[in-house]
Structure formats: C-alpha cells, structure tokens
Amino acid sequence: MxxxxxxxxxxxxxxxxxxxxxxxxxxxxxxxxxxxxxxxxxxxxxxxxxxxxAVVAPRRPTKTRRLPRILLAIAAALLLVLVARFAQLSTAPAVTAFPVAERQPVDWSRYEVTDEGEALRILKAVLKTTSEKMKQGPAITLRELREVEEILD
Amino acid sequence: MQSFTSIADSVRDRLYRLALRMTGDGGDAEDVVQEVLISSWQKREEIVRLDNPPAWLLKMTHNRAIDRLRSRSSRSNNEGAAAHSDQCLETPHRLVETEDTLYHIHRLMARLPAEQRIVLHLREVEGMSYREIVEATGLTMEKVKVYLHRGRMQLRELLLNEKIVER
Incomplete structure (x- = not known):
C-alpha cells in the first residue's frame, strides 16, 4: 500500500x-x-x-475430565489382577489328599462317602469355601474403590 | 454441522477476551466464560443448529459480563469497569512493562464508555463485521456504527491529549 x-x-x-x-x-x-x-x-x-x-484464556486442567480416566485405569488394573488370580487358580495343580492316578487305575470305591452325616458335613464345607472364594473378588474391588475414594476426597 | 465442543474450543479465547475487556479482571472473565459454556452446554443441541453459534456465545458472554458488572457495582459501589481495568493484572501490558506506550493506550481505552469500548474491541480485536457486532451486543446497526466512529475518534483525541500522537 x-x-x-x-x-x-x-x-x-x-x-x-x-x-x-x-x-x-x-x-x-x-x-x-x-x-x-x-x-x-x-x-x-x-x-x-x-x-x-494475542490474549488467550488460561488453560487449566479440570478435575472432572481426569477423574473418570483415573477410575477407569484403576478399575482396569483391578480387573486384570482378578482375572490373573482366577486364571492362576484354575491352572494351578490341585493340592489334594487323593492319590494321583498315573499308571495304576484307582479304586474310587475305597474313598466313597457312605455316611449321610459325613456327606452333609463335606458338602457344607465345600459350599462355604466356594462362597468365600466368590465373595473375595467383589470384596477386594470394593476395598480398592473405597481407598480410591479416600484418596480423591 | 460442527459439534458443540469444537465450537466452544474455537471461540473460547474470543469469549475470554471480551469478558476480560468488559470486566477488567482475569478471574471474573474466566468465571463468565465458564458460566456461559456451562449454560450453553445444556442447550447445545439448539446452539449447533444456529446460523452463527459463535455470535450467540459472544452475546451470552456480553450479557453475563454486564450482569457481573452490575452485581459487582451493587456490592461494592465501585466506579465501574474502567477503573478496574487499570488494576487488571492479567493484561499483556502488565507483562510487557517495557512497552509503556501500549500500557498507556490500555489505560486510555479503559476510560472510554463501556459500549464504545466493547464495540471497538469486537471490531478491532475480533475483526467482526457490523452485523456480527449487532448480533453479539444486541445494539442496533446504527448504534454500532456510531459507537465505532465515536470510539475511534475519542481514542484518537485521548492519544492527542496525552501527546502520544502529534497533531
């Protein structure tokens, strides 16, 4: 010009x-x-x-955008740990008092429970153990989440 | 059609500059922009369908900043945004202390009547057309032209009186 x-x-x-x-x-x-x-x-x-x-608005990270990511990461980590734990349990060799059949056939009739009271006791013990194992996963998750909430608070 | 988030991202700095120029306070300006974006988010589906969403958001910012100035005025009975602009710590002029002349112009701008200052800001800084300024401020086209003319002339007069510009 x-x-x-x-x-x-x-x-x-x-x-x-x-x-x-x-x-x-x-x-x-x-x-x-x-x-x-x-x-x-x-x-x-x-x-x-x-x-x-040239004036621009200050860039401040907002907690609301980060919070879900942290929770997701924690939840993913917990899930991974639980899956790994269950996978380990299912693949680990069972510790048992029963003899392991290798070459000789086992006479299972020797170990058969014939007493009704004994069978009921064993059944109760099995159900109790199963119940405890089933509760373990959610309990860990809840405990971890509570810890996360405490940290975030 | 643009998403609301991308519109908000693209216009955020403009909203902040307008709010800052109106309120004269960085913190207030941030609050105003935050309030505008939150209330707009609730109407985001309508906003993205508008012809000019940025102009609508600027209008919201303008109105919200006026509300804030009014509440501030009623609270502390202060002398208005102009005086506050002088105290603003977040202006680039504070940061560039060596540029005394620019700071001087900034102070002169703050002495202009609020509406002239806003119209000048939208035109000179945001590069908005008269129609866009009308949409953003709610003023008539005639008033926008008059304020722009008066604003520039008064700024020139102020510059002359302060001997920044030789006659």
Missing part, C-alpha cells in the same frame, strides 16, 4: 467508514517497516490491537 492511500484510509478509519478488508490492509501497512512519518505515531495503536488479539 502506498503512503497516500494509507493516509486516506486512516481518515476513513477514524470516521468509521473502512471495511474489514481495508482495516486488514491498514494493519499490514502498520506492521511493515515502511510507514509514512506522518502516520508513524499511530503505530502503537495498531500494535495495541495486535497485543489484544
């Missing part, structure tokens, strides 16, 4: 008659190093608008 046009535009600028495109041209003109001496005093004004445009 030549200086004469810039002067004319500045007259119209202060009269509020310039278009957005013309104001953009003025901004570019005042950013250049070749500004007419009579217009140079206006450089700070256009510089001021530039500085104002």
């Amino acid at each position: 030549n200086h004469q046009l810039a002067k004319e535009l500045m007259q119209r600028y202060f009269a509020g008659e310039t278009s957005l495109a013309e104001e953009k041209e003025l901004r570019t003109y005042f950013q250049s190093e070749n500004v007419d001496p009579t217009l140079q005093p206006y450089i700070p004004l256009f510089r001021y608008w530039e500085v104002e445009r």
Whole structure:
C-alpha cells in the first residue's frame, strides 16, 4: 500500500467508514517497516490491537475430565489382577489328599462317602469355601474403590 | 454441522477476551466464560443448529459480563469497569512493562464508555463485521456504527491529549 492511500484510509478509519478488508490492509501497512512519518505515531495503536488479539484464556486442567480416566485405569488394573488370580487358580495343580492316578487305575470305591452325616458335613464345607472364594473378588474391588475414594476426597 | 465442543474450543479465547475487556479482571472473565459454556452446554443441541453459534456465545458472554458488572457495582459501589481495568493484572501490558506506550493506550481505552469500548474491541480485536457486532451486543446497526466512529475518534483525541500522537 502506498503512503497516500494509507493516509486516506486512516481518515476513513477514524470516521468509521473502512471495511474489514481495508482495516486488514491498514494493519499490514502498520506492521511493515515502511510507514509514512506522518502516520508513524499511530503505530502503537495498531500494535495495541495486535497485543489484544494475542490474549488467550488460561488453560487449566479440570478435575472432572481426569477423574473418570483415573477410575477407569484403576478399575482396569483391578480387573486384570482378578482375572490373573482366577486364571492362576484354575491352572494351578490341585493340592489334594487323593492319590494321583498315573499308571495304576484307582479304586474310587475305597474313598466313597457312605455316611449321610459325613456327606452333609463335606458338602457344607465345600459350599462355604466356594462362597468365600466368590465373595473375595467383589470384596477386594470394593476395598480398592473405597481407598480410591479416600484418596480423591 | 460442527459439534458443540469444537465450537466452544474455537471461540473460547474470543469469549475470554471480551469478558476480560468488559470486566477488567482475569478471574471474573474466566468465571463468565465458564458460566456461559456451562449454560450453553445444556442447550447445545439448539446452539449447533444456529446460523452463527459463535455470535450467540459472544452475546451470552456480553450479557453475563454486564450482569457481573452490575452485581459487582451493587456490592461494592465501585466506579465501574474502567477503573478496574487499570488494576487488571492479567493484561499483556502488565507483562510487557517495557512497552509503556501500549500500557498507556490500555489505560486510555479503559476510560472510554463501556459500549464504545466493547464495540471497538469486537471490531478491532475480533475483526467482526457490523452485523456480527449487532448480533453479539444486541445494539442496533446504527448504534454500532456510531459507537465505532465515536470510539475511534475519542481514542484518537485521548492519544492527542496525552501527546502520544502529534497533531
């Protein structure tokens, strides 16, 4: 833009008659190093608008966006631990008092429980153990979640 | 159609600048933007269907900032946003202390009547068209043009009186 046009535009600028495109041209003109001496005093004004445009909202991380991720990560970790634990239990060799049949056939009739009271006692013991094992997983999860809540609080 | 989140992300800095220029306080400006975005989120499905969602959000910010100024005024009976702008610690001018002239202009801007300052800000800083300023402020087209003209002239006069600009 030549200086004469810039002067004319500045007259119209202060009269509020310039278009957005013309104001953009003025901004570019005042950013250049070749500004007419009579217009140079206006450089700070256009510089001021530039500085104002550079203001941005502070970026602050919000807890609400991070919280679910933490919980998800903890829940995933707990799930992994539980799965690993159950997998380990199911694949581990069973510790038993019964003889392991390898080559010789086992006479299972020798170990058959014939007494009704004894059978009931064994059944109760098995059910109790099963129940305890079943409760263990959720109990661990609940305990871990409580700990997480305490940390978050 | 843009999602509300992407609209909010793209316009957040503009909302903040407007709120900051109106309230003159960084903390207040953040609160205003937060309130606007939260209340807008509840109407997000309607907002994304608007012709110009950013203009609507700017209008909300403008209105919310006015509410805040009013409540602040009634609370502490202060002298208005202009005086507060001088105290604003988060303006770039405080950060760039060597640029005394810019800070001087900032103080002069703060002395302009609020509506002229807002119209000037939306035009000069945000590069908004007259129609967009009308939508954002709720002023008439005529008033926007008058305020812009008066604002620029008053700023020029202030600059002349302060001898920043030679006659």
